[in-house]
Amino acid sequence: METFKLxxxxxxxxxxxxxxxxxLWVLREDLKMSGTKYGCGIAAxxxxxxxxxxxxxxxxxxxxxxxxxxxxxxIEAMSNDTIGRVVExxxxxxxxxxxxxxxxxxxxxxxxxxxxxPKPTDKDIxxxxxGNLCRCGTYVRIRQAxxxxxxxxx
Amino acid sequence: xxxxxxxxLLGVLLLAIVSIGAAxxxxxxxxxxxTTPNRPAGLAAWQKIYSVMSHPRCINCHTASDxxxxxxxxxxxxxxxxxxxxxxxxxxxxxxxxxxxxxxDSTGVPGAPDWHLAPLSMRWQDAADRILPSSAVCKTVxxxxxxxxxxxxxxxxxxxxELVKWAWKPGLRNDxxxxxxxxxxxxxxxxxxxxxxxxxxxxxx
Numbered sequence: 255m256e257t258f259k260l261x262x263x264x265x266x267x268x269x270x271x272x273x274x275x276x277x278l279w280v281l282r283e284d285l286k287m288s289g290t291k292y293g294c295g296i297a298a299x300x301x302x303x304x305x306x307x308x309x310x311x312x313x314x315x316x317x318x319x320x321x322x323x324x325x326x327x328x329i330e331a332m333s334n335d336t337i338g339r340v341v342e343x344x345x346x347x348x349x350x351x352x353x354x355x356x357x358x359x360x361x362x363x364x365x366x367x368x369x370x371x372p373k374p375t376d377k378d379i380x381x382x383x384x385g386n387l388c389r390c391g392t393y394v395r396i397r398q399a400x401x402x403x404x405x406x407x408x
Numbered sequence: 409x410x411x412x413x414x415x416x417l418l419g420v421l422l423l424a425i426v427s428i429g430a431a432x433x434x435x436x437x438x439x440x441x442x443t444t445p446n447r448p449a450g451l452a453a454w455q456k457i458y459s460v461m462s463h464p465r466c467i468n469c470h471t472a473s474d475x476x477x478x479x480x481x482x483x484x485x486x487x488x489x490x491x492x493x494x495x496x497x498x499x500x501x502x503x504x505x506x507x508x509x510x511x512x513d514s515t516g517v518p519g520a521p522d523w524h525l526a527p528l529s530m531r532w533q534d535a536a537d538r539i540l541p542s543s544a545v546c547k548t549v550x551x552x553x554x555x556x557x558x559x560x561x562x563x564x565x566x567x568x569x570e571l572v573k574w575a576w577k578p579g580l581r582n583d584x585x586x587x588x589x590x591x592x593x594x595x596x597x598x599x600x601x602x603x604x605x606x607x608x609x610x611x612x613x
Contacts (some may be wrong), residue, residue: 297515320519335440367498369499378499382501384490385487
């Protein structure tokens, strides 16, 4: 066991865990932040996506020992993020969600895309969101919502 | 006269070599690698280097395609990963989305500083994912127009980066087994690199 000092959603957190523990489980089990979801555990589905140092990151495969001093931002902070809030509103207005399990990861990836590419093309969306799977098949509405958010952000 | 013969011959030979070299440089070219005295040793060293470069740990990121490869079978990288404009993926699906500064053995994700795909100019495969022959890779690696402007000294430095060294410490797969490493060890690879550079970076035709 080892103690790690994390910055999660602008708050300092100390956690004492095995260094090999994935960030996902630190968030969910130790910090009781259950917005980030466990999907596959091998970075194959994107449900666990958070931002680490501004980089969209699959938290299920990132050992806590590799987080370092980089700030962690999760879905819980998106309502206070300029782009995150607009994306969440677009998700509601476009009625994207069906079961909803993958959607926190989808939104985290969509926000990362829009921060880098304010006016994404269909190809941009396909490539950036290609690692986020949705078993309900909401891909068409996800694309519509990203475009709606881009328009809103102008 | 009998004693002067070999000396004269050597002098003419040296003059010819210098002249050829000067002519090449006048044309903005590197010294003619066909005339390098230690060319056989250089070619032998190159074959050792090629045995490393054509290993999956290296060539999986020297593709001619829009995606990296994975595994010893060099299959297309899973999870719809794409190259992106700078070889580091696309905004929401970057190399760093999974690959960080070190191997994550507890989760099976390899990592090293500056994880990225080699540029297309440094592809060592053809469009059908077949590994290019030794001579073609050699010409690519030794051509500053393709290798990012690296001369021999810079090439040696490149081989000392953590990303290149990673090939010999590639960590564990997610089933706990060890990834394979190139057929010669890192020290032998570096000795071969220096020999090849000192020989003028010769390539077979």
